[in-house]
Amino acid sequence: MNATLELAGEQVELRPDGSLFWPAKRTLIVADLHFGKSDAFRAASVPVPGNADGTLARLDAAIRTTNTVRLVVLGDFWHAKEGRTDQLVEVLIEWRAARPEVQIELVRGNHDRAGNPPAGWASDWKTLALSDPPFCFTHYPEPSPDGYVLAGHLHPRITISGRGREQFKLPCFWFGAQFGVLPAFGSFTGTAEISPVRGDRVFAIADGELVSIPL
Amino acid sequence: MSRTRKKPVSTPVPKVTPEEWFARRGWQPFPFQQEAWAAYRAGESGLIHASTGTGKTYAAFLGPVLEAVDEPPAESPPPLRLLWLTPLRALSGDTALSLEQPIGPLGLNWDVGTRTGDTTTAMRAKQKKRLPTVLVTTPESLSLFLTHADARERFAGLRCVVVDEWHELLGSKRGVLTELALARLRTFQPNLSIWGLSATLGNLDEALAALVGVGRTGRIIRGKIPKAIFIDSVLPPRVERFPWAGHLGLTLLPQVVKVIDGGRSALVFTNTRSQTEIWYQAILAARPDWAGIMALHHGSLDRAARDWVEDQLRAGTLRCVVCTSSLDLGVDFAPVDRVIQIGSPKGVARLLQRAGRSGHQPGVVSLVTCVPTNALELIEVAAARTAALAGAIEGREPVVKPLDLLAQHAVSSALGGGFRPDELLTELRTTHAFRNLSQAEWDWVLDFVTRGGEALRAYPEYRRVVIQDGLYTVPDAKTARRHRMSIGTISSEASLEVRYLGGKRLGSVEESFAAKLKRGDRFTFAGRVLEFVRLFEMTVRVKLTKRSANTVPRWAGGRLPLSGELAAALRLQLDEARRGVFVEPEMIAIRPILDVQARWSRIPAPEELLVERLTTRDGHHIFIYPFEGRLVHEGLAALVAYRLSALRPQSFSLAANDYGFELVSPDPIELGATEIADLLSPVGLADDVLASLNAAELAKRQFREVARVAGLVSPGLPNAGKSAKQLQASSGLFYEVFREYDPENLLLHQARREVLERQFEGSRLKRALERIASSTIVVVDPPRPTPLAFPLLVERLRESLSSEKLANRVKRIVADLERNAGPVNG
Structure with missing residues (x-):
């Protein structure tokens, strides 16, 4: 179940897979894919199973359901150089080649020093903010004069507690006055607790549903 | 800090007999020591149990020493002959010192050294050329030695291994790490004799079996009858004002200070490192005149600071030391004449162990005073006393078949010159922990360390252990280095160093605590109030402050559960209360609360x-x-x-x-x-x-x-x-x-x-x-x-x-x- 909200005057949809869809531009925005993270562990002889299939399948489903024409990745496409294996690059090139109709733009994140984007995804990283009024797409959640910032980097998580002292830690979307942060989209990625302030809007992802958290 | 040892004197020292050596020190060998020496000479292995400070060390050590005394004198110190395993690397220095004492006087040309994670690079280089005759080390350092291909050669002259404080290792994966290392040493030296030193346990036979290995026998030797131990408690002055729930906090501080004041030197045991900091501050605030003659001691403090405290305790210059289980073990602090336990000890054996840290002067009893931190703990003190009198002491259950450790051991063995699966399986099955290891489980572990297990079938490039002509080895130097760094079983949260801005090291705190600190936060640590300045490159930078603390560091570490023996004794105390029988002073004190319980x-x-x-x-x-x-x-x-x-x-x-x-x-x-x-x-x-x-x-x-x-x-x-x-x-x-x-x-x-x-x-x-x-x-x-x-x-x-x-x-x-x-x- 999606959540719809108004952001900088635009209608956007938050999706329980962690992506954000902007219907007016038919643009799907995701952050922190961390491709090759399990490969990086294996390269260091740590026996971690897993590959890009899960992340790609969820990305595919999101693109198809929303009828996306443009995909924006808010940085940390890669995890580490050691994990950028030939096999993985091949899988990513193939996946991309099967969806020529989708335009893709990649913002560079701190982990993307791992290497160039796979062929066909983008010719190069957008190293600076990608301005698309009223929004400004970046990796780091910092205010920008160019518009309302949509960013990643943090892997935001919120802890909520209830009666009977129940407690949950859930990945979430976090929208402040000047920037919004998307949860990490990639599988095998961790989370970090955020400290929102009054007036912020936080949407937690619980069991395939989005729940607005009162602050 | 690692202490450098003096080279053994090469000029002949006037030789004395063991009897003379003992007599000079005013000692008389105990029958149990003589029994242990004779058993060693007869080629036996065994387990010696007694409370601390009763001569267990020499019971185990003098067997090999007396054997050497009867041999022709050596020109130069012989190669490694005796390994002494200790659970705490902090104990290695003191142990080495006491092992050295009889060597010279008895005319032996032996040297004694230590090897732990603290050993300096220079000393390591020296030991690479030649290991001392007697080496004091930890299970982890021994396991590291065994990852090197030349281990068999270096341990060729080994005759005896002594595992000190075996009860401390037994119930944990570190015990299994020790078992695995001992099995390897037995493969090297089939006639190796293995001796364990232990506090008295409820399951001594099992402790012995795990020590000597499957199919081998050993002798259980009971040490000197423990000296009398008295357990009392600090009771709240007015029972009706006793808070019946929640924490007493520091309300009993005045009585605690009085107990300390009544003796010469006191150890104040708390159950957590945080409590240590809190009580240290409180006692100091009550008695500012004790500044400089009181100290605190816990596992997160800098080694140098802990060494200082231990030296001062031995010298008798400290009025009191607030500590955790970090001072449970180790050589005696003879001047200590008072032991205070803050909070329930949660086990009979632990209370007896701590009580035994006092009263080492002849004719003196051990006295431990318990300080309840909540009212119900009074019942636990009464229960502990009755259980101790009845001799109901806890056992330690050895860990069985930890496959994570087996995976680690398989990689270690592959590093140490490689292994063949059938041969290693045979060796593994001589350990108590893996005596029932099935072929299927072993195959799984082999698959996991070579191909990463079932799930990594799709990644043929993955490699950790590699099979060459049936021999399992680790050819990749990076993998080898990484494995050596992670040997062991102690899984603690990443810790960060605490240093002054000027650079002086104070100790360490856990990452999760450090992560929550904000600039200006003040916390007590190492007995001082520190202000957090910044976190930089894995180091918490602090400065001293005169203001009071607003946060307390928390260290993870399980609170211990009430032991089975103590729980049973507690149910009996409650039953007496139910029947209106109030005998123990603690039960009399808590009566008003139990009356409320009965009424409501x-x-x-x-x-x-x-x-x-x-x-x-x-x-x-x-x-x-x-x-x-x-x-x-x-x-x-x-x-x-x-x-x-x-x-x-x-x-x-x-x-x-x-x-x-x-x-x-x-x-x-x-x-x-x-x-x-x-x-x-x-x-x-x-x-x-x-x-x-x-x-x-x-x-x-x-x-x-x-x-x-x-x-x-x-x-x-x-x-x-x-x-x-x-x-x-x-x-x-x-x-x-x-x-x-x-x-x-x-x-x-x-x-x-x-x-x-x-x-x-x-x-x-x-x-x-x-x-x-x-x-x-x-x-x-x-x-x-x-x-x-x-x-x-x-x-x-x-x-x-x-x-x-x-x-x-x-x-x-x-x-x-x-x-x-x-x-x-x-």
């Missing part, structure tokens, strides 16, 4: 199980009191919640302490005596507890240690740099990824089994349920929280368990939050 609810008889039901703003509570220790109660709570939620969708949060457990639900819990009897049935126990774990997520947490030992998660290395940072993932993520791709991974099974055994003391849990099955269940609806219930109500650490959909539970919480927040104000 009931004091259960030994054959009864008390259940209390209550409704508060928090929800619907049910309290059940088996008095079986916290871990068993956590298991029971998960079990009951699971079985209840299987009947109909419901969420619970759970709390447990040493006396009982509590279930709280937002919805009514409708339970009578019959239903509770069904819920606590021992039938299907293992399945139900394990099934409940998926919801309770405990296995995920336990996986932390398993993942660390099996080499999945790297320990936090201070100077690991960026590449290591990219290899950081929480064990929770690993757990998820294995569950998704490799659900049959035996490490997952092990995590679940460990939860059952360790988190819930599985076998004790089963016995508890059997006892409960034959009990009468008494259900009471008290008007308000009873003295037994209140501590559970305030218990912070909670598990939750639910069969409701997560999203629904979150929405309900949100609805509550909305309602409490009042009208929407944007």
